Amino acid sequence: MLGAVPWVFAAGLVGYALVAGGYMATVVSFALIYAVFVVGLNLFMGFTAQVSFGQNAFAAIGGYSSAVLTTMFGWEPLPAMLTGVCGAVLAALVVGYPTLRLKGHYLAMATLAIGLITYEITVEWQSVTQGYMGISGIPPLGLGKWTVTSDRGQLVVLIAIVALSLFAAARIRASRLGRAFFAVAGSEEAARALGIDVARYKLAAFLLSAGFAALAGSLFVHVVGFVSPEVYGLHMVILSFTMLYVGGIGTVAGPLIGALIVSLLPEAFRGFKDYQDLAYGVALILLLIYAPRGLSTLFRRREARS
Amino acid sequence: MSILRVEGLTRRFGGLVAVNDVTFDVAAGRITAVIGPNGAGKTTLFNLISGAMPPSEGRVVFDGREITGLAPEAVARLGLVRTFQLVKLFSDLTVLENVKIGTHLHARGGLFAALLRPGWAREEERAVAKAAADLLDFVGLGDLADLPAAGLSYGRQRLLEMARALAARPRLILLDEPAAGLNAEESARLSAIIRRIAAGGTTVLLIEHDMTLVMNTADEVVVLDFGRKVTQGTPHEVRNNPDVIAAYLGGVEIGHG
Numbered sequence: 414m415l416g417a418v419p420w421v422f423a424a425g426l427v428g429y430a431l432v433a434g435g436y437m438a439t440v441v442s443f444a445l446i447y448a449v450f451v452v453g454l455n456l457f458m459g460f461t462a463q464v465s466f467g468q469n470a471f472a473a474i475g476g477y478s479s480a481v482l483t484t485m486f487g488w489e490p491l492p493a494m495l496t497g498v499c500g501a502v503l504a505a506l507v508v509g510y511p512t513l514r515l516k517g518h519y520l521a522m523a524t525l526a527i528g529l530i531t532y533e534i535t536v537e538w539q540s541v542t543q544g545y546m547g548i549s550g551i552p553p554l555g556l557g558k559w560t561v562t563s564d565r566g567q568l569v570v571l572i573a574i575v576a577l578s579l580f581a582a583a584r585i586r587a588s589r590l591g592r593a594f595f596a597v598a599g600s601e602e603a604a605r606a607l608g609i610d611v612a613r614y615k616l617a618a619f620l621l622s623a624g625f626a627a628l629a630g631s632l633f634v635h636v637v638g639f640v641s642p643e644v645y646g647l648h649m650v651i652l653s654f655t656m657l658y659v660g661g662i663g664t665v666a667g668p669l670i671g672a673l674i675v676s677l678l679p680e681a682f683r684g685f686k687d688y689q690d691l692a693y694g695v696a697l698i699l700l701l702i703y704a705p706r707g708l709s710t711l712f713r714r715r716e717a718r719s
Numbered sequence: 720m721s722i723l724r725v726e727g728l729t730r731r732f733g734g735l736v737a738v739n740d741v742t743f744d745v746a747a748g749r750i751t752a753v754i755g756p757n758g759a760g761k762t763t764l765f766n767l768i769s770g771a772m773p774p775s776e777g778r779v780v781f782d783g784r785e786i787t788g789l790a791p792e793a794v795a796r797l798g799l800v801r802t803f804q805l806v807k808l809f810s811d812l813t814v815l816e817n818v819k820i821g822t823h824l825h826a827r828g829g830l831f832a833a834l835l836r837p838g839w840a841r842e843e844e845r846a847v848a849k850a851a852a853d854l855l856d857f858v859g860l861g862d863l864a865d866l867p868a869a870g871l872s873y874g875r876q877r878l879l880e881m882a883r884a885l886a887a888r889p890r891l892i893l894l895d896e897p898a899a900g901l902n903a904e905e906s907a908r909l910s911a912i913i914r915r916i917a918a919g920g921t922t923v924l925l926i927e928h929d930m931t932l933v934m935n936t937a938d939e940v941v942v943l944d945f946g947r948k949v950t951q952g953t954p955h956e957v958r959n960n961p962d963v964i965a966a967y968l969g970g971v972e973i974g975h976g
Contacts, residue, residue, distance in 0.1 A: 581834055588833030588840075589826050589847070596820045599809030606769065606803075607887050608795035608824040617830070663811070 418712040419666040426673055431568055438564040444676035445571040446632045450649075451656045451668035452578045453625025459663035460591060461618040462598030464517070466650050467508075467524035468626045470531035471501040473645035475627025480548040480640045481541055490554050494631040501627030502620050509619040513612060528650060535642040547641030554635045567636055574632065575669060578625065583665045585621075594618055598663075659700050661707020670709045674700075722747040722891055722922050723768070723799075728777035730763055737763040739946035740777070745891070745939075750913060750923040752933045754957075755943035756966060761926040762804055764943070765895055768924075769801040770794040781891065796824060800889035804896050804926075806876045810869035814860060814879055817868050818851035821886025854882040858912060873900040878909070885916065892916065894925040898932045910936045934958065942966065 430441035450472060457463050478497030482488040488496075512523040535542045542548065554561045554570055561567050585591040593614045596604040601611050634640040652675065660671020675697075682692040704711050721744040730738040738760040745751045753761050767774045770791040778787045781799055789797075809817050826847055832840035855861045858878040863871065868879060877897055884892055897913070898906045906929060913936050917923050927933045933940060933954065940957040942949040944966040950957060957963055 584836070585830075585833045588844075589823065589828040590830055590833045592816065592820045593823060595812055595816070596809055596823075599811065600807040602771070602791075603803065603807035603809070604820075605791040606771075606795055606801050607821055607883070608792050608800075609820075610792050621830075 415712040419670050419709040423666070423669050423673055426677070427568075427572060431565060431572075434565055438568050440676055440680055441673070442564070442568050442571055442636060443633075444672045445568075445575045446629050446636065447653065447656060447676065448575050448669045448672035449578050449632065450626055450629035451653050451660070451672055452575075452582050453622035453629070454653055454657055455622075455662065455664075455668050456582065456585065456594070456625070457618045457622035458657060459667070460586065460594040460598065461615060463513075463615055463618065464521045465524040465619070465622070466521055467527035467531075468622060468653065469645045469647070469649040470528045471505060471623040471626035472630030472633075472649065473531050473535055473642075474501040474504055475630035476634045476640050476645060477535060477542060477548075477630075478627075479631040480551050480634050483552050484548055484550055485541075489556070490552055490635050491556060494628070494635070497631045498624050498627045501623045501630075505620050505623030506616070509616050509623075513615045513619060528647065532642055532646060535645070542642070545641060545643075547639055548634075549639045551634045551638045551640065553638065554632075571632065571636075574628070578628075579665060579669060582668075586665060590614075590617070655697065659697065659704075659708060661704075661709035664707060664709045666709040667707050671707065674708060720747045721745060722782055723924065724778075724780040725764075725768065726778045726780065728764070728767055728779065729775050730760075730767055730772070731775045736946050738767060738774070741943070741946070741948050742777075743941050743948060743951055745922060745924050747922050748917060748920060749938040750917045750925070750936055751939045751941065752937035753924070753926050753941045753943060754928075754930070754933055755949075758945075759943040760946040761943055762895060763946075765801060765893055765926060769799065769893060795887060795889075798888075798890035799893070800884045800887045800891075801893035802877075802880045802884050802895055802897065804899070806873070806880050808868045808876055808880060808883075810867070812868055813865050814855065814868050814871065815848075815851055815864040817879055818854050818883050818886050819847050821854075821883035822847045822850055824887055851882075851886060854885055855879075857885070857915075858882045859908065874902070874905045877901065878912075881912070885921070889921060891922045891924060894923065894927075896926055896928060898927055898929040901929075906932055 427441055430437045454468055457465055475497035478500055479490065479493045482493035482496060483490055508527055512520060515523055536544055561570050593609050596609050597611050597614050604611050630645060633644065656671035656675045657668065659675055660669065661667030678696055679689060679693050682689045685692045700708065723745040726742050728738055728741045729736065741764065753764065755761055766772045768779050770789050770793065773788045778785055781797060786794055786797065809820060826843050828840050828843055852861065852864065855864055858881060860875060860878055860882065871879060877900065881894065881897060898909055901909060910932050913923055937954055940954050941951045942957055942963050949962045949966055950960050
């Protein structure tokens with residue numbers, strides 16, 4: 414029963430934003446977009462226990478595909494988004510195949526490089542990305558004549574997408590695929606001795622996480638209507654790591670809880686004015702001291718898994 | 720009939736020869752034990768057979784097929800599965816989930832099955848759960864299925880690792896010191912379990928220090944010392960072999976064991 418606490422908390426918060434609308438709805442919308450990103454990150458870093466500092470690269474591919482295809486070529490948002498996700502998964506395949514043979518720090522360095530390179534491309538390839546200026550006038554989500562323009566409408570769409578993402582993560586966790594991920598995380602040697610192709614499952618987790626990252630990157634540009642290189646900078650990596658650890662790495666609810674808390678904390682401390690950042694930092698430290706395995710693990714004795 | 724043949728197997732680490740020109744056969748359906756003092760090269764021998772490291776020289780033939788230098792997952796796919804001297808469980812997962820992972824090779828569900836759960840995938844999951852529960856009962860851990868694997872006692876962790884390896888339905892199972900950390904009673908139960916594994920048609924090759932277990936359980940014993948095969952025979956023959964007595968009790972052992 415206690416295990417339901419994180420879900421009730423998240424549902425309450427999102428429900429409140431839906432009713433209140435306005436600024437709260439905007440903040441929660443961004444939190445939900447990040448939740449999609451972190452669900453993917455969690456598949457790779459939580460379930461499979463690998464490290465990637467370069468997931469922002471895949472978000473950038475998703476976001477810029479959406480932006481360029483809709484504004485320059487007049488595509489509908491949905492096919493543009495799908496193209497971005499496929500492009501990111503393809504890029505992850507090309508990048509992941511050689512790098513996933515690297516271990517530990519080397520893999521981390523390689524993925525960091527991918528993020529930085531992608532950032533440079535978005536800055537320098539001006540004929541397509543318009544550099545620092547960015548691309549504006551990106552159409553909102555929609556199909557044909559039906560578009561989602563209101564804050565609340567966008568929130569509803571994002572809630573549905575996050576719910577589907579979490580559902581996917583939960584199903585993966587309880588499947589043969591998820592067990593193979595957890596086996597790789599637990600002991601590569603033991604996994605291989607049981608016939609599990611470790612390299613293949615690392616790559617699978619990487620591709621999935623890239624797909625979620627691209628989806629989040631694309632959602633962002635359609636919700637905001639604008640994209641620039643800074644959107645997918647290194648801060649995205651730091652923020653998503655914070656969300657993953659605060660929420661609970663390797664859990665299903667963790668990415669959503671982490672994304673909501675980390676997005677709302679600065680807002681909660683707005684009254685502290687000059688000391689806002691300080692209060693935010695202190696709160697994060699306290700969270701990691703008192704809930705080292707993440708907030709979503711506080712309310713359970715043991716993860717119930719099928 | 721031989722299911723595994725090790726031929727002239729040698730492994731050098733720099734100047735040290737851990738396994739030196741070892742040749743023997745493992746008879747199908749039987750229990751073969753590899754014994755020898757610490758540092759005799761037993762675990763290295765297992766690593767060479769299971770693909771964890773390539774040999775410097777020699778061949779490994781499993782079921783008529785050369786597997787020398789194959790990756791561990793490829794060796795496992797052919798039906799040769801091992802356990803580890805230092806237990807390697809998936810410690811964050813439950814006891815039951817550990818055994819379910821062992822069934823990996825005999826299920827086929829991927830992303831599609833995970834997300835959409837078509838009928839065949841649900842069927843497969845039920846079969847996996849049933850097989851895992853049966854194996855836990857087989858090793859006597861049935862009541863502990865939902866506990867985290869890390870919470871088990873050391874002896875039970877060994878039994879769990881064995882159940883997990885059996886879930887891969889191997890034709891040859893390699894057990895690396897299965898009795899380490901077990902008390903006399905547990906060790907006797909283990910002996911019965913190993914005999915039942917062999918009776919079920921799975922060939923067993925084990926490394927063991929516990930001489931009582933080896934003498935009561937094994938059909939055939941291979942003795943290693945300093946990386947070389949000293950002798951091979953039935954437990955009775957080996958026990959009375961002067962070379963073996965020298966290896967275990969002679970002056971050579973003192974100062975290196």
